[in-house]
Amino acid sequence: ILNVEQSPQSLHVQEGDSTNFTCSFPSSNFYALHWYRWETAKSPEALFVMTLNGDEKKKGRISATLNTKEGYSYLYIKGSQPEDSATYLCAFLNQAGTALIFGKGTTLSVSS
Amino acid sequence: GAVVSQHPSRVICKSGTSVKIECRSLDFQATTMFWYRQFPKQSLMLMATSNEGSKATYEQGVEKDKFLINHASLTLSTLTVTSAHPEDSSFYICSARVVGATDTQYFGPGTRLTVL
Numbered sequence: 001i002l003n004v005e006q007s008p009q010s011l012h013v014q015e016g017d018s019t020n021f022t023c024s025f026p027s028s029n030f031y032a033l034h035w036y037r038w039e040t041a042k043s044p045e046a047l048f049v050m051t052l053n054g055d056e057k058k059k060g061r062i063s064a065t066l067n068t069k070e071g072y073s074y075l076y077i078k079g080s081q082p083e084d085s086a087t088y089l090c091a092f093l094n095q096a097g098t099a100l101i102f103g104k105g106t107t108l109s110v111s112s
Numbered sequence: 113g114a115v116v117s118q119h120p121s122r123v124i125c126k127s128g129t130s131v132k133i134e135c136r137s138l139d140f141q142a143t144t145m146f147w148y149r150q151f152p153k154q155s156l157m158l159m160a161t162s163n164e165g166s167k168a169t170y171e172q173g174v175e176k177d178k179f180l181i182n183h184a185s186l187t188l189s190t191l192t193v194t195s196a197h198p199e200d201s202s203f204y205i206c207s208a209r210v211v212g213a214t215d216t217q218y219f220g221p222g223t224r225l226t227v228l
Contacts, residue, residue: 004155034216036219043116043220043222044205046216046218049215089156091156093215098144098161098209098215099161099171100146100156100158100217102156103155104153104154
């Protein structure tokens with residue numbers, strides 16, 4: 001059974017705070033790790049697809065790192081804004097499959 | 113680009129009826145679409161992989177006769193929940209894959225099904 005765990009389940013920060021959350025996944029047979037941002041009543045939006053150990057990707061104030069040997073990825077948000085409020089999902093893809101295995105997500109709430 | 117629509121966004125039906133959900137890729141062609149289901153406080157769980165022009169591949173535990181999938185064109189896949197029961201009430205969401213190095217999946221906004 002492939003398990004993808006995300007922590008924390010939810011967090012609340014003040015505008016301007018920087019924050020980060022974790023996605024852990026099986027370290028064997030790794031192919032790719034996807035991050036999505038999901039706002040209420042909208043479609044999940046693809047943020048990053050990471051494939052190489054040590055990858056670091058950045059999109060504006062959001063960045064992510066990947067450690068495939070130990071099976072974790074961090075998502076960082078610098079200077080959080082209220083519009084960053086969303087659920088952040090990670091999903092693991094192994095070499096054998098075409099299916100994404102999702103974590104339960106981390107729900108971020110940013111207060112102004 | 114890479115927009116996926118899903119219709120309806122919300123449906124309430126009586127037990128025993130069938131419900132059809134449509135998933136469309138609006139600005140690209142998708143040979144493969146995926147159907148997921150999400151129960152409260154749970155992760156998105158893959159139900160089936162829909163391949164254009166061929167039979168869908170169902171995940172273990174998903175009844176293919178209950179959840180009928182049709183992918184008749186490169187831009188449309190449909191999921192029909194047949195003889196729906198209250199336990200089928202859930203959030204159903206589709207995605208379409210753009211084939212390439214990253215194999216990114218683009219998601220629709222989802223359908224909330226409530227079976228009374």
